Amino acid sequence: MGGDFGPRSIVQACIASLSATPSLHLTLVGQPSLLEELIASHPAVDRARLTVTAARETISMDDKPATALRGKPDSSMRVALELLRDGKVQACVSAGNTGALMALSRHVLKTLPGIDRPAMVAAIPTQKGYCQLLDLGANVDCTAEHLFQFAVMGSVAAEALGVTRPRVALLNIGTEDIKGNQQVKLAATLLQGARGLNYIGFVEGDGLYRGEADVVVCDGFVGNILLKSSEGLATMIATRIEALFKQNLVSRVVGALALPLMRRLQADLAPARHNGASFLGLQGIVVKSHGSAGVQGFQSAIARALIEIQENLPQRLRGRLEDLLP
Amino acid sequence: MGGDFGPRSIVQACIASLSATPSLHLTLVGQPSLLEELIASHPAVDRARLTVTAARETISMDDKPATALRGKPDSSMRVALELLRDGKVQACVSAGNTGALMALSRHVLKTLPGIDRPAMVAAIPTQKGYCQLLDLGANVDCTAEHLFQFAVMGSVAAEALGVTRPRVALLNIGTEDIKGNQQVKLAATLLQGARGLNYIGFVEGDGLYRGEADVVVCDGFVGNILLKSSEGLATMIATRIEALFKQNLVSRVVGALALPLMRRLQADLAPARHNGASFLGLQGIVVKSHGSAGVQGFQSAIARALIEIQENLPQRLRGRLEDLLP
Structure with missing residues (x-):
């Protein structure tokens, strides 16, 4: 749900990544009606490899990390990280609020033994x-x-x-x-x-x-x-x-x-x-796409997650x- | 005596600055024989506005600030700053060792009341x-x-x-x-x-x-x-x-x-x-020219000193x- 251009360009990047990498499966986390509508404009997409998981809340760019942690239990960012923690996905990519993503990543995934703080x-x-x-x-x-x-x-x-x-x-x-x-x-x-x-x-x-x-x-x-x-x-x-x-x-x-x-x-x-940009030191792969990255940038972030x-x-x-x- | 290109390019810059600014007087501080030889290759220069003050020692780019302060009492940098402190000149321009220039400037000129540390x-x-x-x-x-x-x-x-x-x-x-x-x-x-x-x-x-x-x-x-x-x-x-x-x-x-x-x-x-780059917060004007600046750069440093x-x-x-x- 994040990024300066919102879910539209993220969905576009996902569709492009799916055609570029046949082994890739993606799960979009956010408002289902909005996401389904955006996906519908790409009728050729292989829906077996593109699923949607619902999250009622969205973290805004102005939200403090504390709000992300305590005020929005069903944010798309948190739900995505929980999918990762629970082994349902292998990496999480977000274009949203960096501070919130870092705070939630530490809270949900925890750091690796010996690491005090994850780094970007x-x-x-x-x-x-x-x-x-x-x-x-x-x-x-x-x-x-x-x-x-x-x-x-x-x-x-x-x-x-x-x-x-x-x-x-x-x-x-x-x-x-x-x-x-x-x-x-x-x-x-x-x-x-x-x-x-x-x-x-x-x-x-x-x-x-x-x-x-x-x-x-x-x-x-x-x-x-x-x-x-x-x-x-x-x-x-x-x-x-x-x-x-x-x-x-x-x-x-x-x-x-x-x-x-x-x-x-x-x-x-x-x-x-x-x-x-990758978050290192977590018990899981989290990649942050630049908010103003656009389609190409989000695709690169997915590619970095794939390598990791x-x-x-x-x-x-x-x-x-x-x-x-x- | 400083700078990656040594006194040759500094003398050239001085000659050019003197012709550009008729009210400017410059004093070169360093080894007199070397400086006089370099000046001699510019016979048109107005020697009434270009004098030489002798200093036996030179601070190298590797000298620690402590060496500059205590080990070389007759360095060209120190002598130039003492001319400034004693009111014989109105500004000091150097292309030499930055740390040494800052340490000597603080020591010789002192900071202004209320300033703990000069800044660059x-x-x-x-x-x-x-x-x-x-x-x-x-x-x-x-x-x-x-x-x-x-x-x-x-x-x-x-x-x-x-x-x-x-x-x-x-x-x-x-x-x-x-x-x-x-x-x-x-x-x-x-x-x-x-x-x-x-x-x-x-x-x-x-x-x-x-x-x-x-x-x-x-x-x-x-x-x-x-x-x-x-x-x-x-x-x-x-x-x-x-x-x-x-x-x-x-x-x-x-x-x-x-x-x-x-x-x-x-x-x-x-x-x-x-x-x-200017040193601010001292009881006197000190301008540091970039070591690799060359003739043009040293001229600009002199121009900045003039404005100040x-x-x-x-x-x-x-x-x-x-x-x-x-």
Whole structure:
């Protein structure tokens, strides 16, 4: 029921995902009449693979996590997570209120043993490919132990996505040992002693985009600011390029020729909009699609959930945590 | 003596600034023989406006602030700051080690009454013009009181640069009151009660680039990560655009046509390289030019110092602090 474009674009994304992946089954959770109406406009859909589960309430973008937890026992978000907890589905994908989704996920699914707080991770494009950046805003104040847990989770997630011996780094304002705040310095000490983790040290903001690490760890305040400012900057650059190209006849012609190139670039540079962000550290797979992602974005979020199911990410994470955590 | 390109490009920038501004006098501080040799290759320069002051030592980029403070009593950086403290010059511009420059500035010049820690500020381009972002890395752990002081200093700096009633915002991970860490929430309370300050609330990373505020306040850890990741992203985008344009014959032709447009954009988007960053809150004007700025960048840093001299920024700041601080 969530997302800036509402269930219409989510249903569209689901229909597209079902045709792309013949083994996929989807359950839509929300107001049945509305969902059935939206599905009805796609008569070719295989209804054996697309079911609807009723939920009377909806969590709005303005609802506080506490309201989601205590005030709406039959919200679509909660019902979806309960289906996951009860083994009726293998992953939950939502485009709704992030804070509510995190609070409900922790409450309904619980964290893995050894994990205090789940983290939110997304793939960020770099000069050399992608890096997994976490936390993206779920945890504002983090201790060194939390950052250590994020590093372990990010490393396992990167492995699941196909990276061999992922290079794990802490985001910092310099690469020397003396740089940074207490949490970061202490987390570095913890990570230096961790067996089986390819910890490479500190990385700076520009080093992240140069592709110096496969996993970049920071607290949720810093990660959220980095992600949103990057999105804002990418949008500003796109706007300026358009404006430059419109200035005179020559640049208009150049601009018209360059347009398809620019479109590809823009799509590549808005990863959080286009790919989902995963919640790591829960006893279950939860993927958050960007609220303004649209059809394509929600489809990518479903695809990320599929990979995590195939790779059995929570179970892999559980095994690695048993090895690594004290 | 500092900067990635050394004194050669600094001397070049000085010569260019002297011809651009007939009222400007410059004093170069460092190894006299080297500096005189570099000046000698510009025979047209008006030596009445370009003097040299000797300093035997140089602070390297790897020197710790403690080394700068205690181990090198005759460093070019320290001697330049002492000239400023003694009223022999009106501002100090350096492309050297940032941490050393900040430590020496505090030690030699002292902070203004009411300021615990100086902050580093730079103008960041936005969709609507520029915003002053501070702190950029001088203060890693900040209390709410520090953030409040940064807000006051940023507002006065924006006014000096020509902005009427600058909109001051705190950088946060959401715009609702409940969002953020303790320091940010407490700083919001302090700012809401400040007379004569146009505090507009929280701004997010994307809001900064949308131009929602004229002054954006954060701790030095967050500001440094934001600034460097923005530089890294802008570089990555420029690299990708170049690569896109090289793919085939059509895109090569488009790329050749678009090149001058792209160059202008790149120049506009690397503000920290192109404009200097000011240290605010000191009893004197200190501008830090980016180490890799080159001739143009150092010239811009000198231009920023000139504006701050004309606007008598430290004195304005002192007056405003007396009005605003408890």
